[in-house]
Amino acid sequence: MFRLQPGDCSTDDIKFTTEKNGVKALYPSDGSCALNTLQIPGKPGVYEALQFHLHTSSEHTIGGSFFGAELHVVHRLRSATETRFAVVGMIIRPVSPTTNPVFEPLLTNLDKYHGDVMKACGGSASSGASADTAFDIYSLLDPNTGYYHYDGGLTTPPCSEIVWWNLADTTVNVSVMQFNRFVNLVVGAVDKETCELKTVADPNTYSTSRPPVDLGDRILHRVCPASSAQ
Numbered sequence: 318m319f320r321l322q323p324g325d326c327s328t329d330d331i332k333f334t335t336e337k338n339g340v341k342a343l344y345p346s347d348g349s350c351a352l353n354t355l356q357i358p359g360k361p362g363v364y365e366a367l368q369f370h371l372h373t374s375s376e377h378t379i380g381g382s383f384f385g386a387e388l389h390v391v392h393r394l395r396s397a398t399e400t401r402f403a404v405v406g407m408i409i410r411p412v413s414p415t416t417n418p419v420f421e422p423l424l425t426n427l428d429k430y431h432g433d434v435m436k437a438c439g440g441s442a443s444s445g446a447s448a449d450t451a452f453d454i455y456s457l458l459d460p461n462t463g464y465y466h467y468d469g470g471l472t473t474p475p476c477s478e479i480v481w482w483n484l485a486d487t488t489v490n491v492s493v494m495q496f497n498r499f500v501n502l503v504v505g506a507v508d509k510e511t512c513e514l515k516t517v518a519d520p521n522t523y524s525t526s527r528p529p530v531d532l533g534d535r536i537l538h539r540v541c542p543a544s545s546a547q
Contacts (some may be wrong), residue, residue, distance in 0.1 A: 319405075320355070321455045322355075322356075323451075323453040323455055323456070324351035325451050326345065326451070334430060335430065337516060337517045338516075339372045340371050340502055340503060341368055342423070344366050353390070355390075355403055358540075363394075363403065364393060369388060369454050370388070371387065371503075372386060372387050372524075372526040373499075373523050373524055374387075374525070376526040378407075384488070385496060387409060390406075391409075392404070396403060402481070404481070404482050404483065407490070408484070408485070408488045408489065409489050410491070412490050415489040415546070416445065417458050417492065420489065425497060427502050431486070432508050450520065450531045459485070459487040462485045463539065463540055464483045464539075465483070465539060466483050467535050467537045469535060472526075474491070486539070504523055
């Protein structure tokens with residue numbers, strides 16, 4: 318199985334922003350905290366987390382079905398000579414009858430960032446408050462999840478084919494309220510320089526995801542959880 322090692326970065330270490338095509342959280346690159354890392358069976362090297370971001374509507378389909386949102390944790394190979402990335406993808410579904418406690422700090426910090434931008438643009442002040450506690454994005458995953466694994470590319474320009482994709486086959490379930498807050502943050506994203514809306518969400522669907530492309534000659538592997546082999 319993949320080896321996911323959480324770091325000790327807190328939500329105050331991570332820089333949360335709203336982007337044209339979703340929301341993004343950047344890990345610090347100055348060594349101020351230990352980064353989350355990923356190791357892929359059969360592939361050399363250690364991949365360090367750079368950022369995670371979310372798209373409204375999924376960028377992958379499973380069995381031909383789309384889902385509410387998709388979260389990508391982007392890692393870069395720890396190497397001075399090779400540029401290579403690895404992504405851990407998670408499908409987000411608004412089907413939980415209760416609040417997802419791991420997803421909540423993410424929303425709280427995005428709320429705070431959005432509120433600070435709105436305040437700077439003459440709107441209301443931020444209502445959120447960040448919590449300076451260690452935040453492990455991997456803890457959203459079911460510990461017994463399997464993965465769909467393939468050699469692919471970036472989903473935004475330049476779309477280089479230098480990415481090991483690893484999409485969890487179990488979903489991250491959040492409440493409808495949490496999902497609505499997330500969508501509103503994406504659709505209502507404001508540029509802090511111009512104070513104008515900057516989202517590229519489709520006005521009819523609010524999707525910020527690139528449409529899926531054919532698998533082509535890529536080989537898709539199903540990586541089963543370690544518990545299934547016992």
